[in-house]
Amino acid sequence: MDGRFTDEELAIAKSVDLCAVAESLGYTVRRIGKYHTLKEMDSIRIYNRSHWFRWSRQFDKGSNGGSQIDFLRVFCGMSVKDAVFWLLDFAGYRRIESREKQPLIHQVAQKRTEERKSFVLPEPAGDNSYLISYLNNERGISRTVIDLFLKGGLIYESRHYHNVVFKGNDKNGVTRFASMRGVFDKQGKPFKCDVVGNDKKYGFNVVNVKSTELVVFEAAIDLMSYVDIFTDYESNKLALGMLADAPLETFLKEHPQIASIRFCLDADEPGRKAASELMKKYYELGYDVEDCPPPAGYKDYNEWLVATKLNLSGPGKKAINHARA
Known part of the structure; x- marks a missing residue:
């Protein structure tokens, strides 16, 4: 056209x-x-x-x-x-x-x-080959982590355009939110968009009702990168999809066992400003809070992961080993 x-x-x-x-x-x-x-x-x-x-x-x-x-x-x-x-x-x-x-x-x-359009998830593709290739080869996420999220029904590949679809579920497992990320952006600006009609009070999340810890990110790919870096399969995790905290408020209401929050927002100026404001807000609400940006020199957790796997200059694996020290 x-x-x-x-x-x-x-x-x-x-x-x-x-x-x-x-x-x-x-x-x-x-x-x-x-x-x-x-x-x-x-x-x-x-x-x-x-x-x-x-x-x-x-x-x-x-x-x-x-x-x-x-x-x-x-x-x-x-x-x-x-x-x-x-x-x-x-x-x-x-x-x-x-x-x-x-x-x-x-x-x-x-x-x-x-009118407000109804929320309808994109039709799934026959398989997830484009999704796997993109997340593994372009974003450095291991097949182990990709398969974990696929089996959990949290991500899938759309039939049209082969976008990666990230699902945000409520406490009952009902999908209330979904965002899409294009896989063909090597030579141009990446395609990113929320699915029409979604509820922005929810975000892409991983739940463990036995854990009292919640780790918060800006983007779903950063959340997956964190899992890959630290092999953390225990904590609750949430990607806001923005810098406003409506999804965080909802998650805490639905999961009252949460006692501590680790903010892994981006290292750029908006991310640092948001982290500071959210740390103050949730500390005053009685939560234990911790600011955990990526190491110096990296904008976000995925950039850190990719640089480490490609052995690029920067903190690299040494930073991973000592990040929690």
Whole structure:
């Protein structure tokens, strides 16, 4: 399909209700006076239901606001092209092309913005070969750990596009949240997006009701990398999927045995700021807390794992052996 868009198509994409887009992605939209905000990211301001701004100075220029397209680009990791296609689909638009290059035919669903899409998991692929190849060869995660998560039903490969799907279950094992990670990103920006209609009060997690320890990460792949590095199959683990702590609040409510929390957030500025704020909050709530970022020189646990397995410069295996000392 041609990636070029007509002025009409771009106008349709930018006419979609941004509040409805955010809700369909699992965010909780709240109205405050003349603007809307998100419960999960209260620094976000949505104006006229069409454009947004983030009142925070910790993020790079170019990620602080814009249109519906920019929202999907920043928070779902989409390219501009993918974001426009997503918005056109959301609006009920259908592009029809033929050899005779007939005019585009489309339908825009009325009142679509008032609806919230249902949460439906992507259809599984026949096998998990692309998933295994990506996680093992590109992200350095061992087959032992990959097989553990596959057998536990926590990850699988989608039939369409072969994305890795990470499932976030509630205490009863019902999947409430799911995110996707593309496996074909060697030459371009990675595809990352939450499944439409998910509940952002949940995150990708591993539960052990006999353990009182919870280890918290930003991303699911960092959680798996941690398991590989430390062969930790005992503690509870949670990937927030963001820097807001709604999934952590939910996990603690559903698993009241938790007494200690180890924060393994990224080593970049947003991750360090979030770790500091969350450490303070949960210490004051009575939990034992510990800040456990990756060793100096690594942004996250997966970067640490990959560097170690490839014997790249940096703390490497020595750091792994002494990380808990």
